[in-house]
Amino acid sequence: MISHKIVPNISVDCVIFGFDFEKLNVLLVERELKDEKSGEILIKDHTLAGYHIFEDEDLDSAAARILKGLTGLDNIFLEQFGAFGQLDRVSSPKDKMWLDYIKKGFADRIITVGYLALIDNTKVTLTLKDRNVAWFPVATVKDMEMAFDHKYLFYTALEALQRKVKVEPIAFQLLPDYFTISQLQKVYEAVLGTSFDKRNFRKKVAQMHYVIPLRKKQQGVPHKPAQYYLFSREVYEKTRKARISFII
Amino acid sequence: MISHKIVPNISVDCVIFGFDFEKLNVLLVERELKDEKSGEILIKDHTLAGYHIFEDEDLDSAAARILKGLTGLDNIFLEQFGAFGQLDRVSSPKDKMWLDYIKKGFADRIITVGYLALIDNTKVTLTLKDRNVAWFPVATVKDMEMAFDHKYLFYTALEALQRKVKVEPIAFQLLPDYFTISQLQKVYEAVLGTSFDKRNFRKKVAQMHYVIPLRKKQQGVPHKPAQYYLFSREVYEKTRKARISFII
DNA sequence: GTTCAGAGTGTACATTATACACATAGTTAA
DNA sequence: TTAACTATGTGTATAATGTACACTCTGAAC
Numbered sequence: 001m002i003s004h005k006i007v008p009n010i011s012v013d014c015v016i017f018g019f020d021f022e023k024l025n026v027l028l029v030e031r032e033l034k035d036e037k038s039g040e041i042l043i044k045d046h047t048l049a050g051y052h053i054f055e056d057e058d059l060d061s062a063a064a065r066i067l068k069g070l071t072g073l074d075n076i077f078l079e080q081f082g083a084f085g086q087l088d089r090v091s092s093p094k095d096k097m098w099l100d101y102i103k104k105g106f107a108d109r110i111i112t113v114g115y116l117a118l119i120d121n122t123k124v125t126l127t128l129k130d131r132n133v134a135w136f137p138v139a140t141v142k143d144m145e146m147a148f149d150h151k152y153l154f155y156t157a158l159e160a161l162q163r164k165v166k167v168e169p170i171a172f173q174l175l176p177d178y179f180t181i182s183q184l185q186k187v188y189e190a191v192l193g194t195s196f197d198k199r200n201f202r203k204k205v206a207q208m209h210y211v212i213p214l215r216k217k218q219q220g221v222p223h224k225p226a227q228y229y230l231f232s233r234e235v236y237e238k239t240r241k242a243r244i245s246f247i248i
Numbered sequence: 249m250i251s252h253k254i255v256p257n258i259s260v261d262c263v264i265f266g267f268d269f270e271k272l273n274v275l276l277v278e279r280e281l282k283d284e285k286s287g288e289i290l291i292k293d294h295t296l297a298g299y300h301i302f303e304d305e306d307l308d309s310a311a312a313r314i315l316k317g318l319t320g321l322d323n324i325f326l327e328q329f330g331a332f333g334q335l336d337r338v339s340s341p342k343d344k345m346w347l348d349y350i351k352k353g354f355a356d357r358i359i360t361v362g363y364l365a366l367i368d369n370t371k372v373t374l375t376l377k378d379r380n381v382a383w384f385p386v387a388t389v390k391d392m393e394m395a396f397d398h399k400y401l402f403y404t405a406l407e408a409l410q411r412k413v414k415v416e417p418i419a420f421q422l423l424p425d426y427f428t429i430s431q432l433q434k435v436y437e438a439v440l441g442t443s444f445d446k447r448n449f450r451k452k453v454a455q456m457h458y459v460i461p462l463r464k465k466q467q468g469v470p471h472k473p474a475q476y477y478l479f480s481r482e483v484y485e486k487t488r489k490a491r492i493s494f495i496i
Numbered sequence: 497g498t499t500c501a502g503a504g505t506g507t508a509c510a511t512t513a514t515a516c517a518c519a520t521a522g523t524t525a526a
Numbered sequence: 527t528t529a530a531c532t533a534t535g536t537g538t539a540t541a542a543t544g545t546a547c548a549c550t551c552t553g554a555a556c
Contacts (some may be wrong), residue, residue: 006358053333059332083307169496186525197515218534224532226534246414247415248416446503469554470554470555471551497556499555501554503553508546509544511542522531523531524529526528
């Protein structure tokens with residue numbers, strides 16, 4: 001049984017990435033503070049999905065709880081990308097006003113542990129209730145107003161994602177259970193911000209024996225229907241190369 | 249001015265790696281608890297170098313402070329490898345006895361942020377005072393008694409090091425300012441636990457334009473003296489390849 | 497001057513990366 | 527029914543990189 005007593009100086013923030021077959025998106029929460037009398041909007045910006053951890057809760061569990069609360073999803077790719085404890089994390093007058101407003105006994109200096117989550121957009125749009133939560137294209141974040149140091153956390157997470165995606169088979173976490181090679185190529189292109197030659201990309205995928213063709217094709221598309229594939233973690237684990245050599 | 253008031257539930261642990269031209273070592277602190285009357289040794293094992301953070305101190309600064317305290321060194325490669333907050337971090341009777349003994353008002357559940365440090369052994373052995381601190385070969389750690397979850401932290405750090413060393417030029421941090429190619433090869437072999445072909449290794453190094461030969465050779469060695477080289481970070485930054493493609 | 501020990505070098509072959517253009521299948525609209 | 531459309535899917539030649547493998551060289555020590 002979870003006590004729900006929070007640890008005042010430790011929180012977890014989730015950078016939740018999603019892919020909509022076109023571009024990479026991030027799930028953000030709108031923060032709004034209105035003056036109680038005039039109704040004037042004093043603060044309106046966005047934050048990452050985050051909250052304090054509970055006293056009897058692991059860091060990983062806290063992140064999973066927050067993710068589930070927002071998306072309704074369990075068993076999602078979720079991995080730490082860093083711990084942040086700069087003294088000036090809450091430096092703007094806006095953020096101070098906010099903390100003042102919610103006055104829940106949070107500590108002055110909060111250490112936050114950042115988690116990176118990857119989810120398949122198609123699953124989530126259904127579950128999303130009419131809350132103040134929405135997907136934003138990753139490319140638009142640079143011009144957004146964000147709370148605390150969340151813009152910095154976001155870019156740190158994005159860099160971690162870009163690093164990891166080159167070396168581990170995590171791109172599949174952004175796709176449905178089955179997908180076409182073109183969709184897979186688009187994920188890589190969206191995450192890395194480049195484009196690849198179609199033939200060379202497919203040659204590469206052909207060497208990934210853990211990407212397995214299904215007896216299933218696209219239907220109802222106004223062009224030649226594409227073959228569906230799935231990612232097999234078992235085959236990946238068995239066939240992954242030792243890769244001892246180093247690349248610099 | 250630092251207040252020295254500790255944050256009771258947040259600590260930093262440093263996994264300090266060193267290389268002695270032969271093998272990879274780690275710096276550990278001996279922990280000993282004697283019965284006050286009988287003098288009998290109740291606990292004797294090893295811990296990572298770690299301590300609570302201060303209230304007005306960044307995580308990175310806390311790690312640098314701990315590192316400096318032990319080795320006397322500044323400006324060392326120091327990087328986070330994870331945050332750890334399992335509820336059962338302090339689970340053994342031994343660890344509870346210890347916390348009971350030092351009774352400094354630490355919290356029940358402490359979140360620790362792990363830092364990985366790489367240092368050149370030759371610099372440190374000089375500065376090390378006769379404290380309860382010593383280098384241990386990495387290979388011997390598996391059979392050592394260690395406090396808390398520090399063995400787990402250690403192996404997590406080692407894995408992070410092995411992952412990083414393949415992709416970033418951090419092996420140089422384990423060597424003196426100038427070094428021979430054989431020494432560089434031995435670092436890679438010690439860290440990755442493999443061996444490389446000498447000719448192929450040198451061919452690889454020849455392509456790293458940031459490894460620059462000096463007008464300087466070994467002296468007084470009973471064999472052909474080796475050429476010295478240095479690592480130039482500037483050249484590295486300028487010439488590093490975009491490396492957009494992915495490798496799985 | 498002979499021995500010793502580690503430094504330093506080259507070549508052939510296999511694998512992988514890169515650049516590049518056209519036929520195919522199914523839907524839609526004339 | 528035919529033609530146009532759209533994204534799928536395929537091959538080849540060349541360059542670059544990885545891998546396997548054995549001997550000469552230099553200086554110190556005896």
